[in-house]
Amino acid sequence: MSSPGFAFTPRTSLPGRAGRTGTIQTPHGTIQTPAFIAVGTKATVKAVLPESLRELGAQAVLANAYHLYLQPGADIVEAAGGLGRFMNWPGPTFTDSGGFQVLSLGVGFKKVLAMNTSGLGDDEVIAAGKTRLAHVDDEGVTFTSHLNGTKHRFTPEVSMQIQHQLGADIMFAFDECTTLMNTRVYQEQAVERTQRWAVRCLTEHQRLTQERVGKPYQALFGVVQGAQHEDLRRQATRDLEALEVDGRGFDGYGIGGALEKENLGTIVGWCVAELPDHKPRHLLGISEPDDFFTAIENGADTFDCVSPSRVARNAALYTRDGRFNVNTAAQRRNFSAVDEECDCYTCTHYTRAYLHHLFKAKEMLASTLGTIHNERFIVRLVDDIRASIDNGSFDAFRAEFLGRYYARSAVDR
């Protein structure tokens, strides 16, 4: 059953593999896939104007339900006319469910190593100076706001209500993200919990969709967990795909959770193998150049990641010859572009020496120019991969791009 205003149409397939190009149709425009979705957690891609985002080729923006619920509040965004209207982004929008915050506010991703989190008290310290701000139970998650310490409770229903108010074209089901440190037993429990939550998300989503007549259709993606375990991943995917409420299932899927570089392609492959061709697959939180090729080859269609913008704000910039820090002494008198082959606003108007100066002087424009470049670099890379699939040169392009990017001659990056 097709959904009004939302559809995915595959175009070209990668011979012998799951990779493909295609088009996602949303009420606010189309997305050519594979595509990189810019992250604007708090209804803004930090440091850049929406006009700049559009100019650099971003096709869509992803915001976060947890952050916008806390500030300014989902009702405000709704009253403004929805996320896109509110932030002046006319194109397609996504919202994440807040599920990831179960992890990032909970055990603290990569901040706490090998700590057994079960059975700890309420205010346990999870790292030097860090107090655990989220606790999971079977019904939902209790958060302590990182802004003002107030208590909040997210359930699948609450997340869906918030996301419907935010009004993004594509929403994600509320899930529990785990780490590779969790035990197999815990991973099983988390997957089961995520599945039960998925049913509730879909049910609430259908209820809200029917209730909100006249509003643009909002698509809902289920999220696959299961960490590095093949049986869990496959079962979780099958269970999600089998779900239907009132004759309607998920519109697409997110692949989330614990992923390592080494098994990323394999894990995406397991999930994709259990999914139908006519629904898009979003890989959550990935943006390293080699990861794109691997994930796309194995069937991922869209990506989102904070890395390009976060890293840019700390002076790390991408080039065809690898990433480098523009705030190092070597760039002080370098009057060439960040990347001579880049067509972004930053590279066509400014020099490394100028960016070096802006970063050293802690000027705001440093973040803006750096982010414009990094977002463009990543968007373009994925665009180029898409083009390479369409014209049959994927493997050649991969070999050329990665060979150069990771060559690390290091001499004059």
Added chain:
RNA sequence: GUGGGUGUAGCUCAGUUGGUAGAGCUCCUGGUUGUGGUCCAGGUGGCCGCGGGUUCGAGUCCCGUCACUCACC
């Protein structure tokens, strides 16, 4: 001129009863994968103003000296 204070890393300073020096910032180099990120980690860098003395040993105690600074003449 007299009396007091201060001289320790590029900068601002800490150095306990004497046991061959530390912090923050700067500087240098990394890192950042569904944003708890104006952030994290590591590193370079000192004949402790200078010269004597006491002591096994002095940034620490004593004498002298220079510089800066405050107050009073």
